[in-house]
Amino acid sequence: MAYYSQAGEVTRGVPLHSPEPSATEGPRVRVVLGKKRFDAHDVGARYIMRKLVEAGMETIFIRFALVDELVEAAVQEDAHVIAMSILTGGHMVIAADLMEKAREAGLEDRLFVIGGVIADEDHPKLHDLGIDAVFGPGTKPEDIVSYIHKNVQVDA
Amino acid sequence: MAEQAGSYSDAGIPLKPFYNPEDVADRDPAKDGRPGEYPFTRGLHPTAYTRTPWMMQQVLGAGMAEQTREIMNNLVSEGMEGYFGHKVFNVVLDNPSKGGVDPDQPEARGHVGVGGMSLSHLDDFRRLIAGWDLNTSNFSIITGDTCLVALAMFVVAAEEAGYEAGQIRGNSMNWLLKSFCVDNPDFPPRSATKLSAQLIKYATENLPYWNTTNISGYLIREAGANAVQELAFTLAWGIATIEACLELGLDIDDFAPRLGFQIAFHNDFFEEVAKLRALRRMWATILHERFGAQNKKSMQARVHIHTAGDTLMYQQPQNNIVRVALQTLGAVMAGVQSIHTCAYTESVEIPTPEQSRLALRTQQIVLHETNVPKVADPLGGSYYLENLTDEVEKAAYALLEEIDRKGGFVAAIESGWVKGTLVDELVRKHEMIDDGELVRVGLNKYQMEEAPESRPARFTVPPEIESEAIRKITEYKANRDQAAVDRALQSVREVAEADGYLMPVLLDAIRADATQGEVMDVLKSVYGWGFVTN
Numbered sequence: 001m002a003y004y005s006q007a008g009e010v011t012r013g014v015p016l017h018s019p020e021p022s023a024t025e026g027p028r029v030r031v032v033l034g035k036k037r038f039d040a041h042d043v044g045a046r047y048i049m050r051k052l053v054e055a056g057m058e059t060i061f062i063r064f065a066l067v068d069e070l071v072e073a074a075v076q077e078d079a080h081v082i083a084m085s086i087l088t089g090g091h092m093v094i095a096a097d098l099m100e101k102a103r104e105a106g107l108e109d110r111l112f113v114i115g116g117v118i119a120d121e122d123h124p125k126l127h128d129l130g131i132d133a134v135f136g137p138g139t140k141p142e143d144i145v146s147y148i149h150k151n152v153q154v155d156a
Numbered sequence: 157m158a159e160q161a162g163s164y165s166d167a168g169i170p171l172k173p174f175y176n177p178e179d180v181a182d183r184d185p186a187k188d189g190r191p192g193e194y195p196f197t198r199g200l201h202p203t204a205y206t207r208t209p210w211m212m213q214q215v216l217g218a219g220m221a222e223q224t225r226e227i228m229n230n231l232v233s234e235g236m237e238g239y240f241g242h243k244v245f246n247v248v249l250d251n252p253s254k255g256g257v258d259p260d261q262p263e264a265r266g267h268v269g270v271g272g273m274s275l276s277h278l279d280d281f282r283r284l285i286a287g288w289d290l291n292t293s294n295f296s297i298i299t300g301d302t303c304l305v306a307l308a309m310f311v312v313a314a315e316e317a318g319y320e321a322g323q324i325r326g327n328s329m330n331w332l333l334k335s336f337c338v339d340n341p342d343f344p345p346r347s348a349t350k351l352s353a354q355l356i357k358y359a360t361e362n363l364p365y366w367n368t369t370n371i372s373g374y375l376i377r378e379a380g381a382n383a384v385q386e387l388a389f390t391l392a393w394g395i396a397t398i399e400a401c402l403e404l405g406l407d408i409d410d411f412a413p414r415l416g417f418q419i420a421f422h423n424d425f426f427e428e429v430a431k432l433r434a435l436r437r438m439w440a441t442i443l444h445e446r447f448g449a450q451n452k453k454s455m456q457a458r459v460h461i462h463t464a465g466d467t468l469m470y471q472q473p474q475n476n477i478v479r480v481a482l483q484t485l486g487a488v489m490a491g492v493q494s495i496h497t498c499a500y501t502e503s504v505e506i507p508t509p510e511q512s513r514l515a516l517r518t519q520q521i522v523l524h525e526t527n528v529p530k531v532a533d534p535l536g537g538s539y540y541l542e543n544l545t546d547e548v549e550k551a552a553y554a555l556l557e558e559i560d561r562k563g564g565f566v567a568a569i570e571s572g573w574v575k576g577t578l579v580d581e582l583v584r585k586h587e588m589i590d591d592g593e594l595v596r597v598g599l600n601k602y603q604m605e606e607a608p609e610s611r612p613a614r615f616t617v618p619p620e621i622e623s624e625a626i627r628k629i630t631e632y633k634a635n636r637d638q639a640a641v642d643r644a645l646q647s648v649r650e651v652a653e654a655d656g657y658l659m660p661v662l663l664d665a666i667r668a669d670a671t672q673g674e675v676m677d678v679l680k681s682v683y684g685w686g687f688v689t690n
Contacts, residue, residue, distance in 0.1 A: 089505065119611070
């Protein structure tokens, strides 16, 4: 269902797809995917989310102004994976902020991934900050799905 | 991957290996007239580009007014021109400025002057236009939702510089309805069309040279649409805008001549040319038959082309030079009025001066070396193109009818159907790319290892820009009469709440030195602000 936030309300984002009851009942991987509110590019995020949902994961889409909103969403949703899609730069600063706030919130055991237009030279620096994986332009969604499946244990 | 049986256009229209006279037998070429004649299928002008070339409107802007002026000067010295030698400045703002967030707000951190110019208060505008002759300079400011406030700033800055408001030339984007295709917070669709109409009303009554609206197929295309969807949604957007203006009591022939389009030129060469010919024919027909326009200018779809950013690849970026050149040639063959050629690094970020120059040179080479611009509609009469123009038009009309059945474009956006349609199409396209069915050279075919040091040079904004912008706006706020600002903002609120005529109070607020963000906060709180989703 489409809707607008009310006047004056802070929009912290809405689920893109309401999770459908899976054919195989059981615990599902939960991914909170954040995109900067100022970053208009949502094609990549939407494509990846569609593929994650098809792979049986729950996805929650957050447009954040400050990483605090992303962290809060991850806490509330008890996300296994915290993902960011960034296509307008600033990823080094944002990733540093995110990892700091995530540690304060006790989320350091979660999987942190970033996708988008991220220069190759920045990948090692992002790994140093604690980002587990960086997916640059042209990454196939199946590679992201299998990476998540390999690295996330969902408790029954 | 084996070739699939049969060929299709990018939008999925079946193609034949060749076309014959019988493929166009049931159409009457006379109904398309000549170039310059209704319904303008063959172009707006019988003289092609021989009287004046198209406008070379390169998107530019970074940092603050000072850095942006440097880019303007570079491009002017390199031969960037509009009609009859006029200057044209297609100034893009940074994201906070587009969203009406001043640089001193926490949300702006890290975004100030990045990807566009920071413009938040009257003094920024004064410094942007200082010294340019406004009688011969066009300013198209790529705002987001701030277009009414930005226009008010331009008018006040121009008046201060000694011009009458009615002398300014340029373009408001006025694409407030874009929430379904641009993932930024926006005014809700119903507020958006109302506000768009308010800008059009003011400009129609006061700014004879101002192009009020840039109906943006480009944004729709970049959000995932194919050519047919881009065409249909663009027309639906135009129809919704016209209906909002008529509701305000405007006369169709007073405002329609100043509506314009920004359209993508994508990879499927003939389908894109067909799309632009169909756009002109459909717009003319809709204006004349549906809205009763009588003025020829009301029926003319003036088109600015933005070569398609989403065709550009991160991998092997120099290949993008070739893509952009082909798209530019196609746009010229389609007879458009204005072109932005992407720099080959636009898949990553805004260009360096050298990359920017190469993009401009691409247009200049097509203009001067190919001889193509001498003849209008050079592809017209091709069995294939004429057939494809009809097919694209037919499919777009079918989509338009579906939108009408859904209660119009605004209702279709509100229901989530428009966004859902775009997402389905982008998923289909990306699956085809992932499967190798759609070839993207360098991405899914002919890949190679690329050393990081082989990457193109990167444009950087000086890091002190943000603190400089904050210093400027802080100083600006410190030197004003706060009581006058408060009164002006209160007037904006009252008029907005009464759904009254906004531009006069917006102009007063700017004259009282209110900042863009302050005015926008009032508008957001009254008209609503957020995301449409599905």
